[in-house]
Amino acid sequence: MGTTHPLRVQKKFFTFGDLRDGMVLDCGARLGPVTIAYETLGNLRAERNNALLILHACTGDSHVAGVYDDADERPGWWDAMVGPGKPIDTRRYFVICSNILGSCMGSTGPSSINPATGKPYGLDFPMVTIRDMVRAQRRLLEHLGIPRLLAAIGGSVGGMQVLQWCATYPELVKAAIPLATTTRHSAQAIAFNEVARQAIMADPLWRGGDYYQGEKPGLGLALARMIGHVTYLSDESMREKFGRRLLNEGGCFSFDFAGDFQVESYLRYQGKKFVERFDANSLLYITKAGDYFDLAPENGGLDNPAISGIRFLVISFTSDWLYPTYQSRELVSALKKRGCDVSFCEIEARWGHDAFLLPNARLGDIIRGFLDGLETEE
Amino acid sequence: MGTTHPLRVQKKFFTFGDLRDGMVLDCGARLGPVTIAYETLGNLRAERNNALLILHACTGDSHVAGVYDDADERPGWWDAMVGPGKPIDTRRYFVICSNILGSCMGSTGPSSINPATGKPYGLDFPMVTIRDMVRAQRRLLEHLGIPRLLAAIGGSVGGMQVLQWCATYPELVKAAIPLATTTRHSAQAIAFNEVARQAIMADPLWRGGDYYQGEKPGLGLALARMIGHVTYLSDESMREKFGRRLLNEGGCFSFDFAGDFQVESYLRYQGKKFVERFDANSLLYITKAGDYFDLAPENGGLDNPAISGIRFLVISFTSDWLYPTYQSRELVSALKKRGCDVSFCEIEARWGHDAFLLPNARLGDIIRGFLDGLETEE
Numbered sequence: 001m002g003t004t005h006p007l008r009v010q011k012k013f014f015t016f017g018d019l020r021d022g023m024v025l026d027c028g029a030r031l032g033p034v035t036i037a038y039e040t041l042g043n044l045r046a047e048r049n050n051a052l053l054i055l056h057a058c059t060g061d062s063h064v065a066g067v068y069d070d071a072d073e074r075p076g077w078w079d080a081m082v083g084p085g086k087p088i089d090t091r092r093y094f095v096i097c098s099n100i101l102g103s104c105m106g107s108t109g110p111s112s113i114n115p116a117t118g119k120p121y122g123l124d125f126p127m128v129t130i131r132d133m134v135r136a137q138r139r140l141l142e143h144l145g146i147p148r149l150l151a152a153i154g155g156s157v158g159g160m161q162v163l164q165w166c167a168t169y170p171e172l173v174k175a176a177i178p179l180a181t182t183t184r185h186s187a188q189a190i191a192f193n194e195v196a197r198q199a200i201m202a203d204p205l206w207r208g209g210d211y212y213q214g215e216k217p218g219l220g221l222a223l224a225r226m227i228g229h230v231t232y233l234s235d236e237s238m239r240e241k242f243g244r245r246l247l248n249e250g251g252c253f254s255f256d257f258a259g260d261f262q263v264e265s266y267l268r269y270q271g272k273k274f275v276e277r278f279d280a281n282s283l284l285y286i287t288k289a290g291d292y293f294d295l296a297p298e299n300g301g302l303d304n305p306a307i308s309g310i311r312f313l314v315i316s317f318t319s320d321w322l323y324p325t326y327q328s329r330e331l332v333s334a335l336k337k338r339g340c341d342v343s344f345c346e347i348e349a350r351w352g353h354d355a356f357l358l359p360n361a362r363l364g365d366i367i368r369g370f371l372d373g374l375e376t377e378e
Numbered sequence: 379m380g381t382t383h384p385l386r387v388q389k390k391f392f393t394f395g396d397l398r399d400g401m402v403l404d405c406g407a408r409l410g411p412v413t414i415a416y417e418t419l420g421n422l423r424a425e426r427n428n429a430l431l432i433l434h435a436c437t438g439d440s441h442v443a444g445v446y447d448d449a450d451e452r453p454g455w456w457d458a459m460v461g462p463g464k465p466i467d468t469r470r471y472f473v474i475c476s477n478i479l480g481s482c483m484g485s486t487g488p489s490s491i492n493p494a495t496g497k498p499y500g501l502d503f504p505m506v507t508i509r510d511m512v513r514a515q516r517r518l519l520e521h522l523g524i525p526r527l528l529a530a531i532g533g534s535v536g537g538m539q540v541l542q543w544c545a546t547y548p549e550l551v552k553a554a555i556p557l558a559t560t561t562r563h564s565a566q567a568i569a570f571n572e573v574a575r576q577a578i579m580a581d582p583l584w585r586g587g588d589y590y591q592g593e594k595p596g597l598g599l600a601l602a603r604m605i606g607h608v609t610y611l612s613d614e615s616m617r618e619k620f621g622r623r624l625l626n627e628g629g630c631f632s633f634d635f636a637g638d639f640q641v642e643s644y645l646r647y648q649g650k651k652f653v654e655r656f657d658a659n660s661l662l663y664i665t666k667a668g669d670y671f672d673l674a675p676e677n678g679g680l681d682n683p684a685i686s687g688i689r690f691l692v693i694s695f696t697s698d699w700l701y702p703t704y705q706s707r708e709l710v711s712a713l714k715k716r717g718c719d720v721s722f723c724e725i726e727a728r729w730g731h732d733a734f735l736l737p738n739a740r741l742g743d744i745i746r747g748f749l750d751g752l753e754t755e756e
Contacts, residue, residue, distance in 0.1 A: 027633040127633040187616035187641045188608065194642045195604045197635060198649075202597040204582060219580040226573045227605065230566065235702070238565035244672065253670055255405040255505035257575060257662060261669065263565045264572040271576075284635060291639065292631055294622065321699075324613070 005075055007066030007083050007090070009039045011106060014143050018115075023135060029126035033115070036140050037062045037106025038098035041082065042090035044146070051146045052088060052371075053137065054078065054097040055154030055161035057357075058228075058286050059278055061105035064097035065090075080359035087364035088153070088371070096144065100161070101136045102128040102286050104279035111212060111279045123209035128285060130157070130293045134164045138172070148172050150374060153367070155179035155356035156323070157286065160293045163302075163331075167295055170306035175374050177367060179315040180356040182327040183301060183334075184294040189322060192231050193287040196224035200280045209281050221280040222271030229270050234319035234352030238263060297334030308339035313370040315363065316346045317355040343370065383453055385444030385461050385468070387417045389484060392521050396493075401513060407504035411493070414518050415440045415484025416476035419460065420468035422524070429524045430466060430749075431515065432456065432475040433532030433539035435735075436606075436664050437656055439483035442475035443468075458737035465742035466531070466749070474522065478539070479514045480506040480664050482657035489590060489657045499659075501587035506663060508535070508671045512542045516550070526550050528752060531745070533557035533734035534701070535664065538671045541680075541709075545673055548684035553752050555745060557693040558734040560705040561679060561712075562672040567700060570609050571665040574602035578658045587659050599658040600649030607648050612697035612730030616641060675712030686717035691748045693741070694724045695733040721748065 015035040017023060022032020039062045044051060054064050056077070065082035067075050082088040082095055099107040102125070110125035117124075141149070152162045152173050159181025166176050185193070200206055203220025211217055233241075242263035246253075254260050259268065295301030312335055316328035325346050332344045345366055349355035356363070393413040395401060400410020417440045422429060432442050434455065443460035445453050460466040460473055477485040480503070488503035495502075519527070530540045530551050537559025544554050563571070578584055581598025589595055611619075620641035624631075632638050637646065673679030690713055694706035703724050710722045723744055727733035734741070 184622060186613055187620040188613045190639050191608045191616065191641050191645055194645060195601065199577060199601055202601060223573065223577055223580060230569045235564055235566045238569065242565040244562065261568050263569050267569055267572060
């Protein structure tokens with residue numbers, strides 16, 4: 001078979017620090033060495049002023065667009081958005097996407113080897129926050145020789161990182177595009193994350209996080225994914241995609257618990273597929289980082305005065321009930337109060353929270369136009 | 379201690395059929411003997427025209443109001459609504475509430491003894507539908523000598539039973555009050571139920587449903603309840619009740635997985651409490667009955683011509699996202715097309731799906747007024 005995708009990318013790794021000279025994390029622990037997996041697309045101009053940092057969501061990775069080689073049949077997770085001639089045009093911008101700290105997709109996380117023991121960290125991995133993730137990204141940018149970002153762009157937990165970049169390093173960010181995100185999790189969002197974590201920890205194969213030598217807590221992790229997945233969709237998109245359609249074409253109920261409805265088998269499939277690619281402990285750590293994240297304006301989260309120099313494009317989606325539009329509106333209003341130049345766009349979309357990941361001409365046009373405006377202004 | 383509650387009730391049991399002469403269920407199986415636990419309040423008039431049947435929700439029971447004895451400190455689940463002088467006035471109406479078939483609160487269900495084996499049914503219990511539950515209730519009414527109901531009243535899965543009564547025995551129902559319910563589950567509602575079932579079945583202690591001799595699948599059942607519980611609340615009620623408040627009064631994060639937010643410990647507590655009172659297999663069967671239920675107008679679910687003789691009061695709640703108001707509106711529109719006398723009320727309430735269970739003056743007034751109208755019309 002093979003693919004004819006024109007864009008080839010390579011996963012790279014940047015490692016810094018060691019056991020003594022590592023990162024000091026928000027929790028107080030010291031972590032080192034720290035490896036960050038990343039990919040880049042396009043070329044950095046001599047002026048070094050065309051770098052875009054794309055931040056991925058909870059279970060994403062550095063593979064934002066393109067393919068690794070001829071055998072790679074599945075392009076990166078935002079391939080519709082990023083590439084030559086695409087809204088985030090790699091002929092024009094130098095695009096960086098790094099895998100977050102705590103993940104299992106190449107960056108240091110709980111499944112990495114703990115140099116102190118020679119075994120995977122498991123729960124000995126220190127808790128990491130969104131700010132810790134951003135600090136590690138800052139080290140990567142230094143390594144790549146990028147003095148300032150033209151823009152930080154990301155959705156969901158990636159959008160939290162965008163906001164954290166603005167709060168922590170406002171002078172290093174010219175513009176920011178947080179999509180489908182929030183300044184902090186609602187009680188409902190925390191609740192869904194907590195149920196997902198409990199599902200993992202209730203699996204006896206989880207063994208307190210120390211399962212790397214044996215069987216993985218697959219049932220618990222699949223359950224956690226199923227819960228998350230429902231929150232990423234919307235009532236209307238599920239009605240359209242599945243409705244009450246049965247697996248059995250004859251239209252008869254099974255009258256057992258093997259599954260009758262297509263939506264049931266879809267969720268089971270999503271759960272199973274996720275277990276093949278993701279680490280249960282990483283999901284624990286990253287969901288917790290999301291829950292801890294809090295840049296709420298009333299808590300002073302956006303009070304760094306330099307934030308007023310950043311241009312914002314805030315985007316929400318009508319059917320996103322995980323991070324509903326009202327949360328983006330609160331962000332917009334707080335940024336305006338702080339003197340920022342803010343554009344806000346609520347995009348009509350039925351696909352729920354996941355809408356930001358799906359091909360969407362309007363989303364593409366808006367992002368392309370916003371980035372154009374940054375460049376012409378230079 | 380003791381209670382001073384003025385209303386004393388007694389749980390009673392009605393048994394019909396035996397192994398040969400049981401109920402034939404929708405799935406084709408024969409079930410017998412069948413026991414239905416029930417409670418009654420008030421007195422049946424000589425004219426036998428003041429009987430109200432109250433149908434409980436998924437994990438409810440026959441204990442709708444009052445207390446069992448002096449030591450009983452927790453009155454029934456709808457005590458705010460049902461009792462002497464209350465909106466459903468037991469000085470005036472003869473109120474019956476029966477525990478549904480398939481439950482574990484006194485009626486025959488998967489935890490009951492299978493007469494064929496002398497052991498609990500477990501998964502040998504046949505699948506039951508909402509219609510099977512209603513058929514068993516019909517047998518109970520015959521036993522109690524009630525020729526016709528003044529009204530059938532119920533919320534959530536209880537509301538499905540109300541609608542099923544109207545579809546199956548329209549001539550036996552003068553009026554119907556379905557609250558916070560739907561003619562059929564959306565794909566999203568099925569999805570949440572399916573994840574809850576998977577949580578139970580993933581617990582190794584579940585043992586294919588054959589756990590009655592040993593330890594119960596408590597972690598799986600608690601998880602299932604936590605998932606359900608989040609869908610019963612609303613974004614706004616959770617924000618109001620918990621927000622992002624921490625367990626630790628010092629305002630520090632734990633940086634571990636023991637739980638930081640009050641909403642987390644609340645959910646864990648709800649899960650644990652539920653395990654003490656409910657049977658995991660019963661939850662499997664009843665959620666499945668809810669998913670199977672389908673009286674969608676476009677499938678002819680409400681086409682029995684006699685349904686036009688029933689007076690309806692349909693009630694929904696603004697913040698109920700499990701069975702949103704648009705689903706009640708579809709029901710109302712279909713009933714009107716079929717010539718029914720329908721009143722519809724969407725009640726402003728922030729408590730989500732659970733709103734129908736909570737004390738609510740407006741809800742009480744509306745139900746009282748509607749019942750009054752039925753009586754004066756006689």
